[in-house]
Amino acid sequence: MSDLSKKRVTATEAPWARRLLIGVALAFILLFLVLPLAAVFAEALRQGAGAYLAALREPDAWSAIRLTLITAAIAVPLNLVFGIAAAWAIAKYDFRGKAFLTTLVDLPFSVSPVVAGLIYVLLFGAAGWFGPWLAAHDIKIIFAVPGIVLATIFVTFPFIARELIPLMQAQGNEEEQAAIVLGANGWQTFWHVTLPNIKWGLIYGVILCNARAMGEFGAVSVVSGHIRGQTNTMPLHVEILYNEYQSVAAFAVASLLALLALVTLVIKSIVEWRHEREMKAAAEMPPERPVLKEAT
């Protein structure tokens, strides 16, 4: 044991170097991550809890919160169904063009949010492809809720699929095949065999998708039209308040979004720890590398 740990010590840095590196890394995290987060809450509470709560009681703030929740409630389930379907098709079968399809699924990640909004304006806006037809039938998509939902779906499109595809590929097909051979139908196989296997990846994808859906700014800003009380999501409402120099109100709404981010991070960490634990239990290798034990 002591022999082992001595050997480990040689393959690391001198204590002063270690402390220096940890110090610099923590200072960077503090400056770039902790301080902005703290600033949100500090600015929101600058004039006390009363002003904070008053800002959140505004009807416009409420309608922004409602619209954000509605948008996420539509976008996340749609992308969830798509994510499962895409992962099933891509991970469980071989077909030509699979790599290309996977790239296309990832595409919305690399498109600028502003461009994502613009493409729907070009399709459904007054001067767009379907604009005249929509106007004739009195349907509003751009500068209305459907456009916001569409833009949000686009921006969050790959989140769940790209969590599930590598996970299902790593797990292979054996268990599903066994279920089918034993007489289960496709739905039963998915429900009782596949779903329990992918549940952590699924939750992980859903919470990240949800965080982005509720927080999306650029794409939504292009299609929303910024009509107060009607087409304002929470991030857009933050912008309007901020530009009107209502700093406390802006940061109050922003603090709700920051709380959402913190909750997302907590759930994400829990999911990761659970997953890790299951992986370890599955691997059945109790004596993990001694370094890891020391580390905790």
Place this chain on the structure above:
Amino acid sequence: MTAASLGVPLPGAAVPSRGGSKKVLPGFNLTLGYTLLYLSLIVLIPLSALVFKSFTLSWDQFWTAISSPRVLASYRLTFGASLVAALVNVVFGLLVAWVLVRYSFPGKKIVDALVDLPFALPTAVAGIALTALLSGNGWIGQYLEPMGIKLAFNPNGVVIALIFIGLPFVVRTVQPVLEDNEKELEEAAMCLGATRWQTFARVILPSIAPALLTGFAMAFARAIGEYGSVIFIAGNVPMVSEITPLVIIGKLEQYDYGGATAVAVVMLVMSFLLLLVINALQGWQRRRSGGA
């Protein structure tokens, strides 16, 4: 993104095809059909609208729209700031990943979880928070401004916002590779007389280089398209601190759909190229970790 931390305990473990046995599973037509339909409706058809719209412009119109001095200045800022931010993220992202993998210190798990904050925090919130910190009367800005250092409402602010946005990409691509690294190689290098620094430069760095490059490219790609966090802190002065996505919005607000489309096509082409580069880099990384 962070798929690596969940889904890639077995690198490159795509199941090799076993011929007919795969066809046992039902649902191929249904799931692939739905995937293609949804992909077409949400992504492909709308994106093609952008391309077709750009065809309605004459070459001259297109060229004028994408090469006016104001637009050129916005490219310079967007690409320049993204490059600087991605490089900073490579250095500090590697440092954070290294510290998280190799050392133990109190609060390590919290720091590890916090690294993903830029993924989870809405960009507009990040934008106003950074502005509140760095503007002349902010927590940090009030000390820097008297010294003549201005970090908000100019290109510096753009770089800082993009560093914030890009940080998790480098950390999360490098971290799993560092975790899988075999310490034996380093110990061998030490035994053969290498200094710690030589070991790092000759043994560790080459093994994480593909991951580092992938993280760099992802942070860069994300930074180029970023809008929400930047516009609050940039000041948005044309020719000085106006980013390309904002130019598109400006053209849209003047109902110049053709001009907005042209600039958007330029951005889209850049995103495509970066996506191809990232895919190639990830392939390289998988082969590396598979062969090691």
